Amino acid sequence: MNKIMMQSLALIFFCILSLSGCGSGSTESGNNTPTPQRPQTVVADDRPVSVARMWNEVLLEGIRHDFARPTIHARNLYHVSIAMYDAWAAYSQTAKPFILGQTHGDFRCDFDASVLVGDPQIAREQALSFAVYRIIRHRFKNSPGVDHIFSLADKLMTDLGLDTSYTSRLYTNGSAIGLGNHIADCIVQYGMQDGANERVNYANVYYQHVNPDLIMSQPGNPDIIDLNRWQPLALNEFIDQAGNAVIGGASEFLSPEWGNVEPFALLPEDKKVVQRDGHDYQIYHDPGLPPLAETDSAEYYKWGFSLVAKWSSHLSPDDKVMIDISPASLGNIQHYPESFSEYQDFYDSLQGGDNSIGYSINPVTNQAYTPQIVPRGDYTRVLAEFWADGPNSETPPGHWFVLLNSIVDHALFERKYEGKGNELGSMEWDVKAYFTLGGAMHDAAITAWGIKGWYDYIRPVSAIRSMADFGQSSDPDAASYHVNGLPLEPGFIELVAVGDPLAGTNNEHVGKIKLFSWRGPDYVVDPVQYDAGVGWILAENWWPYQRPTFVTPPFAGYVSGHSTYSRAAAEVLTALTGSNYFPGGMSGFEIKANDFLVFEKGPSVDMTLQWATYQDASDQCSLSRIWGGIHPPADDIPGRLMGIKIGNAAFAKAKSYFEGQP
Structure with missing residues (x-):
C-alpha cells in the first residue's frame, strides 16, 4: 500500500x-x-x-x-x-x-x-x-x-x-x-x-474562559491572568482547518461540555462528575491534573513547554541533520511513561523524537525494513502538516476512517473478522468496521473534550510567550530571573546580550529571552518559493508551526485529541484485523518534494511516511503535535493511555452486538 x-x-x-x-x-x-x-x-x-x-x-x-x-x-x-x-x-x-x-x-x-x-x-x-x-x-x-x-x-x-x-x-x-x-x-x-x-447548533451552555485574548500580532502575552488556563487567540483573520473563515477573528472554545454527550462504550464507573461555577462537567478516565505553573509541578510545566520551543528548531532541512524514518529505526514503543518524572527519558528533549526502537524484520516478508534517510527538518514539517488534517480536512476521526478504507484496498488484505475464519462480504465487513471505529471515535471525543473543558489547560503559544515575558528561571544570579520564566538551554533558549543582532537599535531587547526556533509566518514571503527557516527570534514573538490564520486549535490542550483519537483507532484496527501490522507489514504515504507543505515551501526531498503497525501510526501522529507547536508532552501521554482503554472497550461492545448479546 x-x-x-x-x-x-x-x-x-x-x-x-x-x-x-x-x-x-x-x-x-x-x-x-x-x-x-x-x-x-x-x-x-x-x-x-x-x-x-x-x-x-x-x-x-x-x-x-x-x-x-x-x-x-x-x-x-x-x-x-x-x-x-x-x-x-x-x-x-x-x-x-x-x-x-x-x-x-x-x-x-x-x-x-x-x-x-x-x-x-x-x-x-x-x-x-x-x-x-x-x-x-x-x-x-x-x-x-x-x-x-x-x-x-x-x-x-x-x-x-x-x-x-x-x-x-x-x-x-x-x-x-x-x-x-x-x-x-x-x-x-x-x-x-x-x-x-x-x-x-452545539452551542456552549455555561463554559466561560478566564483569560483575555492573546493578540498574536503583538509581542508577548502581557494580559494573561492564569498561566494554567486556556486562552483564546485574537487574529486579524481566523480560518479553520477546513478552510472556512470564522467571523470575529477569535474563536470560541469548541465543545468544552462534550463530556455530557451520551457515549457508546464508556461506562458509569469510568466517569466522574465535577463542578465549576455551579455547573457539572462529566469526565471519563480522569488523568488528574497536568503540570501547573506556580505549584509543586512547575518544573515539569516549564520543561514541557520549553521542549516544544526547542523542537521548533527542528523545522528546517538546512540544519543538515539526517535521520532514518523507516520502521527499521522508528516505531515499536515498548513502554509509555507513567509519571511526569519519566517523561524526560521517553522524549529526546534536544534532538526530538521518542524512545522507539524500530524493527529488525518485516514479519510478513521476513526481510529487513529498508532504511529511508531524509533531512530531519523535512520529516518534522511533513508530520506536522500531514497529521493536522487540514485544510480540506476530514478532521482526526475522519482521517482514521480514511486509513481504515485504505487497509481494505490493500491487495493482501482479507476481510476476516479478528483475522479468523472465512472472509466476510464487503458490506458486512464495512458496516461492522465502521460501527466499531465510529463508536471509538465518538467516545474518544467525549473523553478528550470532557477533560479539555474541565482542566481548561493552556496551549504552548500562550505559555511560551508568557514565560518569555517573565524572563529566565535557570540562574537567580543572571539577568531577567523570574521563577515563572523559561529555563535556559544553550543553543536553544538564551538571553539577548549587548551586540546581539536581536538587541535592538537602542538595546531595548537586551535581557529578553531568545529562541533558536522556526521563525514564523512573517518570514514566508511566498509559500511556493520560500520557507521561514530556523533562526534566533525573540521568544515573545514565537509562533507554532501553523498557518498564520489558524495558529492553534480553538480549545484547550490537555489532553491531546489527536493522541486520544489515534490510539483508540489503532486499538480498533488491531482488533478488527487480528494483527498489529498493516497488510504487507508496512503502510505509507508518499510525499513529493516541494509539493506537499501548504504555508511554506517544502519538503526539499521526496519521502514516504511509513508505519509497520497501527500503533506506530498513532505514535507518529502524537509526536507531530509537539513538532507542530500544538501540545507539550503532558497533553500527549494521557491521551495515548486513555485511547487504549477507549479502543478496547469500543471493540468489545461492538462485538457483543454482532454476537447478539450486547
Missing part, C-alpha cells in the same frame, strides 16, 4: 456507474413505499466496493467541506455508522441492532423485525442508503459546503437507482426504504436529546 489516502470519489462513483443494473427502479403510491425489485444478476455483498463504503466516502467528503469540528464530526461518523449497521443488522438472524427496538436513556426507537421481507442483501442496500442519505441531509443543511455535499448525496442515490422522493417511514409493509427512513428519523431524534445540544 503506497498511499493511505483512498481512491477519489470520482473513482468510487465510476465503480458505481460501471455496475449497470445495480440500482433499483421503484414507484410509490401515497404513504405506501413498496420494496423495489432489482435484477438478481448482482449479489450485493459481493461488490468490490460496498454501498456502505460509497456512503462513507460521501460523508467524509461532506466533513471536508464543513466547518472543522472534530467532536461534532466524530459524532456524525458514529451516528451514520449506527444507521449503516442497523440497516444490516435488521436482516440478521444473530446480530442485534443498536437503535432499532432499543432504549437509550429516555429515548426508544420502535421496531418490529417480523415484518421484514425480500432479499436481505438488496433490502440492506436500500435501507442503508435511505438512512444515510436522510442523516446527511439533516446534519449538513447549514454547512458552508451544503451545495457540494447535497449534490454528491443526490448523485449517489441516482447512481444506485433510488428515488429520493420516497419519504415515508412506513416499513411494516416490508419496505426497506421505509425502514431506512425510519432508522434515520430515530437517529435524528436520538441526537436531539443525547447531550450534544444539537438543537442550538
Whole structure:
C-alpha cells in the first residue's frame, strides 16, 4: 500500500456507474413505499466496493467541506455508522441492532423485525442508503459546503437507482426504504436529546474562559491572568482547518461540555462528575491534573513547554541533520511513561523524537525494513502538516476512517473478522468496521473534550510567550530571573546580550529571552518559493508551526485529541484485523518534494511516511503535535493511555452486538 489516502470519489462513483443494473427502479403510491425489485444478476455483498463504503466516502467528503469540528464530526461518523449497521443488522438472524427496538436513556426507537421481507442483501442496500442519505441531509443543511455535499448525496442515490422522493417511514409493509427512513428519523431524534445540544447548533451552555485574548500580532502575552488556563487567540483573520473563515477573528472554545454527550462504550464507573461555577462537567478516565505553573509541578510545566520551543528548531532541512524514518529505526514503543518524572527519558528533549526502537524484520516478508534517510527538518514539517488534517480536512476521526478504507484496498488484505475464519462480504465487513471505529471515535471525543473543558489547560503559544515575558528561571544570579520564566538551554533558549543582532537599535531587547526556533509566518514571503527557516527570534514573538490564520486549535490542550483519537483507532484496527501490522507489514504515504507543505515551501526531498503497525501510526501522529507547536508532552501521554482503554472497550461492545448479546 503506497498511499493511505483512498481512491477519489470520482473513482468510487465510476465503480458505481460501471455496475449497470445495480440500482433499483421503484414507484410509490401515497404513504405506501413498496420494496423495489432489482435484477438478481448482482449479489450485493459481493461488490468490490460496498454501498456502505460509497456512503462513507460521501460523508467524509461532506466533513471536508464543513466547518472543522472534530467532536461534532466524530459524532456524525458514529451516528451514520449506527444507521449503516442497523440497516444490516435488521436482516440478521444473530446480530442485534443498536437503535432499532432499543432504549437509550429516555429515548426508544420502535421496531418490529417480523415484518421484514425480500432479499436481505438488496433490502440492506436500500435501507442503508435511505438512512444515510436522510442523516446527511439533516446534519449538513447549514454547512458552508451544503451545495457540494447535497449534490454528491443526490448523485449517489441516482447512481444506485433510488428515488429520493420516497419519504415515508412506513416499513411494516416490508419496505426497506421505509425502514431506512425510519432508522434515520430515530437517529435524528436520538441526537436531539443525547447531550450534544444539537438543537442550538452545539452551542456552549455555561463554559466561560478566564483569560483575555492573546493578540498574536503583538509581542508577548502581557494580559494573561492564569498561566494554567486556556486562552483564546485574537487574529486579524481566523480560518479553520477546513478552510472556512470564522467571523470575529477569535474563536470560541469548541465543545468544552462534550463530556455530557451520551457515549457508546464508556461506562458509569469510568466517569466522574465535577463542578465549576455551579455547573457539572462529566469526565471519563480522569488523568488528574497536568503540570501547573506556580505549584509543586512547575518544573515539569516549564520543561514541557520549553521542549516544544526547542523542537521548533527542528523545522528546517538546512540544519543538515539526517535521520532514518523507516520502521527499521522508528516505531515499536515498548513502554509509555507513567509519571511526569519519566517523561524526560521517553522524549529526546534536544534532538526530538521518542524512545522507539524500530524493527529488525518485516514479519510478513521476513526481510529487513529498508532504511529511508531524509533531512530531519523535512520529516518534522511533513508530520506536522500531514497529521493536522487540514485544510480540506476530514478532521482526526475522519482521517482514521480514511486509513481504515485504505487497509481494505490493500491487495493482501482479507476481510476476516479478528483475522479468523472465512472472509466476510464487503458490506458486512464495512458496516461492522465502521460501527466499531465510529463508536471509538465518538467516545474518544467525549473523553478528550470532557477533560479539555474541565482542566481548561493552556496551549504552548500562550505559555511560551508568557514565560518569555517573565524572563529566565535557570540562574537567580543572571539577568531577567523570574521563577515563572523559561529555563535556559544553550543553543536553544538564551538571553539577548549587548551586540546581539536581536538587541535592538537602542538595546531595548537586551535581557529578553531568545529562541533558536522556526521563525514564523512573517518570514514566508511566498509559500511556493520560500520557507521561514530556523533562526534566533525573540521568544515573545514565537509562533507554532501553523498557518498564520489558524495558529492553534480553538480549545484547550490537555489532553491531546489527536493522541486520544489515534490510539483508540489503532486499538480498533488491531482488533478488527487480528494483527498489529498493516497488510504487507508496512503502510505509507508518499510525499513529493516541494509539493506537499501548504504555508511554506517544502519538503526539499521526496519521502514516504511509513508505519509497520497501527500503533506506530498513532505514535507518529502524537509526536507531530509537539513538532507542530500544538501540545507539550503532558497533553500527549494521557491521551495515548486513555485511547487504549477507549479502543478496547469500543471493540468489545461492538462485538457483543454482532454476537447478539450486547
